[in-house]
Amino acid sequence: MTYQPVMDAATLRQYVAEVFPQAGSRWSVSALGPGTVSVTMAVSDRSLRPGGTISGPTMFFLADVTAYVLILAHIGKVELAVTTSLNINFLSRPPLGDLIAHGRLIKLGKRLAVCEIHLHGQADDTMVAQATATYSLPPGDRAAGQ
Amino acid sequence: MTYQPVMDAATLRQYVAEVFPQAGSRWSVSALGPGTVSVTMAVSDRSLRPGGTISGPTMFFLADVTAYVLILAHIGKVELAVTTSLNINFLSRPPLGDLIAHGRLIKLGKRLAVCEIHLHGQADDTMVAQATATYSLPPGDRAAGQ
Amino acid sequence: MTYQPVMDAATLRQYVAEVFPQAGSRWSVSALGPGTVSVTMAVSDRSLRPGGTISGPTMFFLADVTAYVLILAHIGKVELAVTTSLNINFLSRPPLGDLIAHGRLIKLGKRLAVCEIHLHGQADDTMVAQATATYSLPPGDRAAGQ
Amino acid sequence: MTYQPVMDAATLRQYVAEVFPQAGSRWSVSALGPGTVSVTMAVSDRSLRPGGTISGPTMFFLADVTAYVLILAHIGKVELAVTTSLNINFLSRPPLGDLIAHGRLIKLGKRLAVCEIHLHGQADDTMVAQATATYSLPPGDRAAGQ
Numbered sequence: 001m002t003y004q005p006v007m008d009a010a011t012l013r014q015y016v017a018e019v020f021p022q023a024g025s026r027w028s029v030s031a032l033g034p035g036t037v038s039v040t041m042a043v044s045d046r047s048l049r050p051g052g053t054i055s056g057p058t059m060f061f062l063a064d065v066t067a068y069v070l071i072l073a074h075i076g077k078v079e080l081a082v083t084t085s086l087n088i089n090f091l092s093r094p095p096l097g098d099l100i101a102h103g104r105l106i107k108l109g110k111r112l113a114v115c116e117i118h119l120h121g122q123a124d125d126t127m128v129a130q131a132t133a134t135y136s137l138p139p140g141d142r143a144a145g146q
Numbered sequence: 147m148t149y150q151p152v153m154d155a156a157t158l159r160q161y162v163a164e165v166f167p168q169a170g171s172r173w174s175v176s177a178l179g180p181g182t183v184s185v186t187m188a189v190s191d192r193s194l195r196p197g198g199t200i201s202g203p204t205m206f207f208l209a210d211v212t213a214y215v216l217i218l219a220h221i222g223k224v225e226l227a228v229t230t231s232l233n234i235n236f237l238s239r240p241p242l243g244d245l246i247a248h249g250r251l252i253k254l255g256k257r258l259a260v261c262e263i264h265l266h267g268q269a270d271d272t273m274v275a276q277a278t279a280t281y282s283l284p285p286g287d288r289a290a291g292q
Numbered sequence: 293m294t295y296q297p298v299m300d301a302a303t304l305r306q307y308v309a310e311v312f313p314q315a316g317s318r319w320s321v322s323a324l325g326p327g328t329v330s331v332t333m334a335v336s337d338r339s340l341r342p343g344g345t346i347s348g349p350t351m352f353f354l355a356d357v358t359a360y361v362l363i364l365a366h367i368g369k370v371e372l373a374v375t376t377s378l379n380i381n382f383l384s385r386p387p388l389g390d391l392i393a394h395g396r397l398i399k400l401g402k403r404l405a406v407c408e409i410h411l412h413g414q415a416d417d418t419m420v421a422q423a424t425a426t427y428s429l430p431p432g433d434r435a436a437g438q
Numbered sequence: 439m440t441y442q443p444v445m446d447a448a449t450l451r452q453y454v455a456e457v458f459p460q461a462g463s464r465w466s467v468s469a470l471g472p473g474t475v476s477v478t479m480a481v482s483d484r485s486l487r488p489g490g491t492i493s494g495p496t497m498f499f500l501a502d503v504t505a506y507v508l509i510l511a512h513i514g515k516v517e518l519a520v521t522t523s524l525n526i527n528f529l530s531r532p533p534l535g536d537l538i539a540h541g542r543l544i545k546l547g548k549r550l551a552v553c554e555i556h557l558h559g560q561a562d563d564t565m566v567a568q569a570t571a572t573y574s575l576p577p578g579d580r581a582a583g584q
Binding site (some may be wrong): 377381383384398399406410412419422424426 | 527529530535544545552554556565567570572
């Protein structure tokens, strides 16, 4: 089953700017497709651990916000969607530089959405972290199955 | 990074037949590629819950064995690899009929391997479950990084 | 917050006997308390891997059924509760002999229940596996919060 | 099995002050016992989401640092321990005010440590989040089993 976004990338970016006014300089939507989204994050000094690598909470944040934006793009402006669980595997030490997260919607039900997120360093093809996030969706009259 | 198998599909099937003599009639390797494997499972009556759907432990088993076979194909006959954790999301009610699992190696380090597994009904394109499995690898003299 | 069961242990056992007629000889409820339950499983030959230890799917099954029984005891006969995710960590090689699972309800909301399950060998105090299970609850008119 | 710390709480606090110089005003070790530790975090404005609740990354950070400190207290100054995976369940909306995390070591092996962490609001007994974290331990000559 392929999920279709209910808005285009420009509308999604505009909505992100309203909901996350502080996002502007930190992260942005770089691509939107059927059931998928990519988010790029500029890594600031504050995100770095001693040794110059990117901290775990920073990667958690990127995975979580990617899932949020992905769901938003596919169900519309549902501000009450909340993370119920997130499982993250740290695979390799992230290189210095920006991170890119590729999110994929693997379930969009009436009550739950499940997303798979892959984090890569932009300068490098290696996957640095993998996450699965579950969001609880507010009751509504969407037509989506299950 | 793309991982390369250290054996071909025929050798993998032969080894599976030795290690899991009881597998023969229940599941088999249907494809092997760089960093990927597919395993098909014949669903027996014993795997069914009341109502005719496939039980959770059956899907857990298929995810776990797919990860095992995937690692085996990429590091050779390492019989001591053991599952350290498995996270599984049940996405939709599986249809009656065979299940196919697509496994992907997302990290192959010196001590740990991490795999992502997607389970589909064969008659249907819907993903029925998604899992992430971590295996602990025995110490050895493989050349693999990290 | 402490959750209270809505039935006593005898009623729970009777209901388990109705819903899982095949359980009888394999597993049984050994204790029920506020927000907690214990389930004991007789390990059969079929559950053993070569080498005599208990297989992963067997431990998955025990964790999952413990969560199911725990929820059942606290919300009543709700046959439609389904597992949405289960995360299991295998900690040490289980000894031969029976397994006991201690389940604890850490959230009972209107739509989701989350349980923590600890598996021990009965002959030994070592924890052999730890799991967290999330169940989706059917819509209903229970009074439970959130 | 009960694990014993290899240092007392005062030594642990002193070491935390050296390794995390920025921790001082944000979080501190409030208790240390056999296989357990408690960490309290002062919630700053920066940790709050619109609406006044504590953000997911803040809770992730607290769970992760609690696991790190717990392992540190039980194996000594091993600066190379790294998180390999973290699974977190968000159970209820955290109240305003400080958070307290109770960590428990459920496995301390030669190569991996697994911790269970429960997060509570200090003003309230409700569990707001539950996490399981796995750390990879550097090779060494510790006497610990498995």
